[in-house]
Amino acid sequence: MRVTETDKQAEELELFHFILTHAQEFFCLCTAQGDITYISPSLYHLLGYQPDEMIHHSLFELIHSADEIPLGRLAVVEPFQCRLLHKNGTPIWMELQVKPYRVQNGKPVAYLLIGRDIREQKISEELILQTEKLSVAGQFAAGIAHEIRNPLTALKGFLQLLEKGTEDKTLYYEIMKAELERIESILNELLILARPMKCRFSHKIFTSCSSKWSPCCCHRRCCTMSKLKPNFNRSRCWSIVTRTRSSKYLSTC
Numbered sequence: 001m002r003v004t005e006t007d008k009q010a011e012e013l014e015l016f017h018f019i020l021t022h023a024q025e026f027f028c029l030c031t032a033q034g035d036i037t038y039i040s041p042s043l044y045h046l047l048g049y050q051p052d053e054m055i056h057h058s059l060f061e062l063i064h065s066a067d068e069i070p071l072g073r074l075a076v077v078e079p080f081q082c083r084l085l086h087k088n089g090t091p092i093w094m095e096l097q098v099k100p101y102r103v104q105n106g107k108p109v110a111y112l113l114i115g116r117d118i119r120e121q122k123i124s125e126e127l128i129l130q131t132e133k134l135s136v137a138g139q140f141a142a143g144i145a146h147e148i149r150n151p152l153t154a155l156k157g158f159l160q161l162l163e164k165g166t167e168d169k170t171l172y173y174e175i176m177k178a179e180l181e182r183i184e185s186i187l188n189e190l191l192i193l194a195r196p197m198k199c200r201f202s203h204k205i206f207t208s209c210s211s212k213w214s215p216c217c218c219h220r221r222c223c224t225m226s227k228l229k230p231n232f233n234r235s236r237c238w239s240i241v242t243r244t245r246s247s248k249y250l251s252t253c
Helices: 003-024 043-047 069-074 121-163 171-193 211-219
Strands: 025-031 036-039 080-085 091-104 107-117 201-205 234-243 245-251
Touching: 043 091, 091 121, 121 171, 171 245
Parallel strands: none
Antiparallel strands: 025 036, 025 107, 080 091, 091 107, 201 234, 234 245
16 A cells, blocks of 8 residues: 555654643743743643633733743743643642744744643652651750750759758759749740741842851841852842841842
């Protein structure tokens, strides 16, 4: 049986459609403004939409409001994570990668977007995070137990001395009172840490080296983390202010 060029093309198109329908990722073509011109059938298995339902709609209609990204983010080549909304309203964690598809006058006018379901990855990350939290909580509990045990040991010793009928008891009472106040102070600090803290974010620009302000932050009970790209001379600092402490997280602009 002779296979014509038309039959061969039809077979290739059928195979191509099968791959796009059953792929673990979805593929989307959109304009620079985010308007969808094509989206693969695999979108139905991931987000519950038929491709025809999303054609000529904005890509940003699918993005969770808390993860809203500016149009300029379409120029990003490196993969990034955000939540896309399933047709039933459920947010689905996806990893998106954007590549320029068509360029005119040196500027991209169309993009290819590849979306990958990362829900299992997020679950694994959450389990790791919870394990780390439990480990930190265990270390914290051990530290608190040590801090409380020391004054309790002192109190026990002085009570034993008082049982023996020591004449000069005034000094013992003062030391015992100080140790009880120390225990009370530790418990008060623990209660403060247990309270839910509301954060207030603000933008600040740091021009000096982080090594100069890190000691000051440490003295004021601030937690600092910095990650600067090579040859990058400016950074944005998120300042988190709470009732009991402030933590500063430094990230690049």
